Amino acid sequence: MPSDDPSTVTPSTAAPFLRGRRAALLLGSLFLVSVFAQVDRILPFILAEAIKAELALSDTQIGLVTGLAFAACYALLSLPMARLCDHGSPRLVLLACTLTWSVMTALGGLATGFASLAASRFGVALGEAGAVPSSHSIIARRIGPTRRGIALGIFSTGIPIGTMVGFGLGGAIGEQYGWRAALVAAGLFGAVVGILAAIAAGPTPPIRRAASDASFWQESRALLAIPAFRALLVVAVCIGFAATPFYAFAATFLIRAHGFSTTQAGVAFGLSQGLLGAIGTLAGGRRFDASVRAGRAALLRAPMIAFAVAGLCTAAALFVADARLCVALMMPAMFAFAFMLPFAFGAAHRVAGVGREGMASSLAMIASGLVGPALGPLIVGVLSDGAAAAAAGARNGLAFGLLVVPAACAATVIACRIANRRMATAPPRSILDDGPPDLVTASTLRAG
Structure with a gap:
């Protein structure tokens, strides 16, 4: 059996693909x-x-x-x-x-x-x-x-x-x-x-790389030089500003504004998010595949619609008096955030081309996971504290802070529209396109 020692690794000794129970156990x-x-x-x-x-x-x-x-x-x-x-x-x-x-x-x-x-x-x-x-x-x-x-x-x-x-x-x-x-x-x-x-x-085990492989910085610069890829990174930033504050404060909002206990908020929000997230992820994957097969120029049209609905419903949820209606109005956002995942990574992979999917995913993760998550919850917290202080400790001050979420949803819609135009003017390479990958060695492909 091959070891993890780099000195003993060659493409021919790479571990074989798993099947049956072993594959099921791994997954x-x-x-x-x-x-x-x-x-x-x-x-x-x-x-x-x-x-x-x-x-x-x-x-x-x-x-x-x-x-x-x-x-x-x-x-x-x-x-x-x-x-x-x-x-x-x-x-x-x-x-x-x-x-x-x-x-x-x-x-x-x-x-x-x-x-x-x-x-x-x-x-x-x-x-x-x-x-x-x-x-x-x-x-x-x-x-x-x-x-x-x-x-x-x-x-x-x-x-x-x-x-x-x-x-x-x-x-x-x-x-x-x-x-x-x-x-x-x-x-x-x-x-x-x-x-x-x-x-x-x-x-x-590690896979030996050809000396001519592109470097870490060369791959990054090559991707960032593509206008369509830069547009997709803007989409990712907007998603981060929408999703992270929503998850960070939605349960707390239910506790403060509607008197939920921690358990009630956890069950109401967690169960809804789990079910809608799983459905949204699978639905987004199938919709993305269908859009690719159909050759649609506006690849991000479906998530644009999902985020437009999510923004409107979330804004309404922050100010309704009925607790059940509030939770129901939060559900479109839960669906939209999950629905977007296959589109975000899939579109980035198509623009990047064969052999640069991993780097494309990492850059997209940075865009969605750095600016929005770092600043979004902080902005919500500052606005919430400011609203509570201005209204003499009003319990619903958090609602004003959470308006960041629908605003970011609207920004996501605009960014998706721009990205669609950029991708349409520069058709991406599909991961199924014919021809040898430009940044992946033959030994890497054989090793899986």
């Missing part, structure tokens, strides 16, 4: 990795009120912890992690990253103030920066090309399911046993899942 374990990565990421959202009360934090500080402290580290490290996975053993990267974010999640349960809580979130982001690139690399090396799409779909479904588990089960555990217990439990289970995934993956 199941990677799905769980995706679930717990999302759980550990969003737990502070549903636990925010309890954390804020015990540690005496402001909404601005909560916005920093859930936004800047996580997003800056996560986004900035995604490209180096992707490069490490491409040129090293993604199994070892996944194991190290999973253990890192799980331990730091558990340590967050021991936080005594803002500084220690923020430090733990930096640690979680450090580990989770490698979750997607390492998992995608393992799938590429261990799952055959004809089943790779469904494999990536199964992995991505862990995002909405993880959100549902985090909000629902996390909120219940937090209310019953305290927010500290919820963080510690999530960390322990995440570590076990990471070890299981590393075992299921089997050997994923």
